[in-house]
Amino acid sequence: MNKITFTIDGQACTAEAGQTILEAARANGIYIPSLCWFEGMKPAGSCRICTVRAGGRYMAACTQPVSEQMVIENMAPDLEDMRKALVEMLFVEGNHMCPTCEKSGNCELQALAYRYQMLVPRFPYDFPVRRVEPAGPKILLEHNRCIKCLRCVRGVKAKDGRRVFGALRRGGRKKIAVDLSLAAALSDRRAREAMDRCPVGSILKKEVGFIVPVGKRKYDATPIGSDLRKAEG
Amino acid sequence: MSKPVIATASLAGCFGCHMSILDIDERILDLVELVEFNKSPVDDIKTFTKPVDVGIIEGGCSNSENVEVLRAFRKNCKILISLGECAIMGGLPAMRNGIPVRECLEEAYHRCPTIDPFDPKIIPDDPDLPIILDRVYPLHEIVKIDAFLPGCPPSADLIWKALTSLLQGKPLVLPYALVKFD
Numbered sequence: 259m260n261k262i263t264f265t266i267d268g269q270a271c272t273a274e275a276g277q278t279i280l281e282a283a284r285a286n287g288i289y290i291p292s293l294c295w296f297e298g299m300k301p302a303g304s305c306r307i308c309t310v311r312a313g314g315r316y317m318a319a320c321t322q323p324v325s326e327q328m329v330i331e332n333m334a335p336d337l338e339d340m341r342k343a344l345v346e347m348l349f350v351e352g353n354h355m356c357p358t359c360e361k362s363g364n365c366e367l368q369a370l371a372y373r374y375q376m377l378v379p380r381f382p383y384d385f386p387v388r389r390v391e392p393a394g395p396k397i398l399l400e401h402n403r404c405i406k407c408l409r410c411v412r413g414v415k416a417k418d419g420r421r422v423f424g425a426l427r428r429g430g431r432k433k434i435a436v437d438l439s440l441a442a443a444l445s446d447r448r449a450r451e452a453m454d455r456c457p458v459g460s461i462l463k464k465e466v467g468f469i470v471p472v473g474k475r476k477y478d479a480t481p482i483g484s485d486l487r488k489a490e491g
Numbered sequence: 492m493s494k495p496v497i498a499t500a501s502l503a504g505c506f507g508c509h510m511s512i513l514d515i516d517e518r519i520l521d522l523v524e525l526v527e528f529n530k531s532p533v534d535d536i537k538t539f540t541k542p543v544d545v546g547i548i549e550g551g552c553s554n555s556e557n558v559e560v561l562r563a564f565r566k567n568c569k570i571l572i573s574l575g576e577c578a579i580m581g582g583l584p585a586m587r588n589g590i591p592v593r594e595c596l597e598e599a600y601h602r603c604p605t606i607d608p609f610d611p612k613i614i615p616d617d618p619d620l621p622i623i624l625d626r627v628y629p630l631h632e633i634v635k636i637d638a639f640l641p642g643c644p645p646s647a648d649l650i651w652k653a654l655t656s657l658l659q660g661k662p663l664v665l666p667y668a669l670v671k672f673d
Contacts (some may be wrong), residue, residue: 358583377670385581479668
């Protein structure tokens with residue numbers, strides 16, 4: 259197997275041919291902040307949080323394959339500020355009422371805001387009018403919190419491989435739709451997986467809200483990315 | 492040197508953030524040594540009697556009186572702090588944003604389950620009552636805010652840390668575990 263050598267913020271790294279920058283970075287113990295990326299799933303490159311710079315060009319680390327002798331900037335202050343701005347934009351363009359949300363403490367969007375210590379977004383709040391959609395006996399679809407990362411569309415499948423979620427319309431009007439009969443037929447385990455696959459509190463498994471106490475949730479004590487060895491780059 | 496002066500107010504909030512201020516427990520004795528309270532529900536002083544160093548506001552702006560109080564605070568305070576989610580982004584009251592005000596008022600005064608169906612259907616409109624705004628506004632969309640302390644409520648440790656830093660003129664360096672939105 260041919261190894262590729264490259265650097266991230268000056269640190270020498272190796273990768274397999276064909277790996278994306280984000281996968282290769284993780285394999286080398288380096289955290290690149292990401293949101294729409296999910297391990298083992300085909301990347302979408304839709305949120306751009308993982309944007310890095312190589313050769314003066316900006317690219318989504320989750321979709322761009324790493325190449326020989328690539329010099330990648332990951333933690334440059336301007337890149338980090340741009341990522342923070344993206345997180346802030348996601349906060350103002352939906353209705354993210356963290357105090358009422360079942361996902362609070364385990365939410366990846368919130369975890370990124372904590373990581374960047376977002377005290378207030380720099381953009382004005384949109385307060386869009388969106389609905390809560392009861393999607394059968396297992397799942398609740400909270401459109402107010404949806405960030406259209408398409409992780410559910412790409413990853414939540416029924417037993418026969420059919421997609422449970424799909425995307426309606428495009429651009430700013432994009433909306434997640436659900437196949438009610440497939441959603442109703444999900445096993446408890448798959449419904450749980452669907453909830454875990456959603457980075458925010460948009461897909462909720464019914465009847466299990468707030469099971470983990472405050473203080474013991476995923477991002478209560480340590481920032482997102484801390485699980486990687488050299489996370490704080 | 493005289494003690495720094497603090498003022499607080501709760502606008503469209505639930506007083507939970509004020510409860511959190513009291514949650515600093517016995518450190519409140521230190522606080523009383525360090526600062527003097529002016530207009531605040533804590534000491535029940537209703538109007539400003541002197542210029543204030545740090546103003547702390549909980550809750551967003553939901554009606555005309557909220558806006559009036561907020562502007563008075565901005566005028567009288569050197570540093571103004573948005574305390575808690577409602578002050579920063581409207582919070583739970585902002586769940587009405589997107590619903591027309593008439594619909595909200597009719598829900599409360601006409602269709603509420605405790606309304607006697609034989610009573611005349613009125614929406615209170617006495618001139619003494621503050622006017623409900625079209626939506627709930629975060630404080631920084633109305634006046635300039637100098638510091639933001641998120642949380643629902645912000646923890647007592649966060650409030651303590653921020654207040655002591657601000658009063659000593661130090662920059663706000665907040666530990667990860669203290670900055671939470673819930």
